[in-house]
Ligand SMILES: *Cc1c(COP(=O)(O)O)cnc(C)c1O
């Protein structure tokens with residue numbers, strides 16, 4: 001639809017103009033810092049930052065219902081820059097002009113209702129939001145689109161050039177960073193640091209394919225993160241971990257999309273997300289708070305953060321009911337199938353503490369909950385979901401397993417509706433499915449396959465067959481007919497097929 005065909009009340013707001021007054025705000029000393037240079041921690045006290053719009057109140061001049069219509073009408077635009085996370089430009093990165101936006105197809109991922117069988121088993125109405133259907137097959141693309149659009153804006157203004165982007169990664173951050181950096185070559189080069197043997201082969205193939213410099217480091221993610229922090233403090237590099245507040249801003253789109261998808265009715269909704277470095281749950285809380293403050297949603301949904309017992313420092317922190325007694329203790333992680341969330345010292349923990357408090361106060365009642373789940377439950381729920389038509393990754397299984405825990409302990413009730421985050425595509429983590437099917441999990445995981453969920457290919461080569469075809473070596477017609485008959489008879493026998501009558 002052409003813009004002159006849109007309603008007159010919407011037209012002035014349809015195509016976003018640069019605006020707002022963004023600053024980095026320190027969560028420690030509250031100092032504000034300008035965004036002209038790339039900052040990751042407060043130069044005064046070293047704490048993490050969040051981006052804050054000093055002119056946020058201007059957005060309240062438009063009422064919530066008009067905002068809802070603006071977003072709905074923007075859906076129809078054919079302008080690439082507002083097809084992704086910048087549909088919510090005023091909330092995602094108002095200073096970034098549309099011609100600096102990098103759009104690779106991220107965001108607006110499908111929300112798929114679970115089938116009857118799975119909802120019955122889960123005991124609640126729920127939907128998966130398939131963030132594995134982002135360009136690099138995880139939600140990290142949302143944050144990268146934001147961080148790289150801002151860097152692109154700085155490049156186009158001539159403020160920076162020849163940027164070397166760097167990140168530590170449990171696999172998906174590096175895939176996303178390398179992809180977006182490759183799109184912006186030659187202005188940006190990308191280097192990624194991965195914990196050796198702690199990312200899947202599919203994840204490793206991604207930054208390699210995008211042409212990044214890939215470094216494998218002994219240890220786990222937390223060790224890589226320390227090296228990257230040391231590099232970003234000493235050298236002139238652009239840090240693309242979620243310590244970078246621009247990443248958080250982009251990932252807020254996940255909550256805006258849920259609000260829009262459900263017609264902004266959030267009172268009876270539960271948003272379930274896995275927690276690793278805690279960037280995503282930070283963004284989800286911050287996003288809903290911003291929509292709530294501007295009247296776009298009239299209630300804050302429940303948030304349920306889920307961790308594996310093998311990497312559960314956030315859960316442990318909140319398991320102390322009395323806020324004054326809570327102490328954050330980083331932990332040493334154990335192997336987890338939710339490998340992208342295998343993090344013992346989440347960088348965004350101070351943001352989580354700050355935002356959980358704000359969120360619950362804004363809601364007037366506790367609305368943020370945490371659950372821990374076993375490795376066994378993660379695998380069983382992932383495979384069960386996928387047997388019912390989903391493409392959930394292990395973290396999607398972790399989220400669904402966490403929803404079960406919350407239903408049992410009363411944090412969530414069966415009258416609510418859950419939106420469960422499958423943060424990546426199942427294919428990235430198919431190695432864990434193989435281990436389950438072959439009962440070959442190393443001891444550390446403590447996962448035993450449920451025979452009802454195990455599957456495997458059957459090689460069909462009837463012993464009576466003398467000749468079988470091979471690539472470049474077709475059989476003669478007679479031998480081929482024998483082959484087709486013998487193989488199809490065996491398959492029909494295996495499947496118990498009945499002859500046509
Ligand atoms: C990064 C990641 C997580 C954890 O998200 P955080 O923002 O680090 O808490 C979960 N699942 C997948 C697939 C990821 O890539």
Ligand SMILES: [Zn+2]
Pocket residue numbers: 026027028029030031042043044045046047
């Ligand atoms: Zn500070």
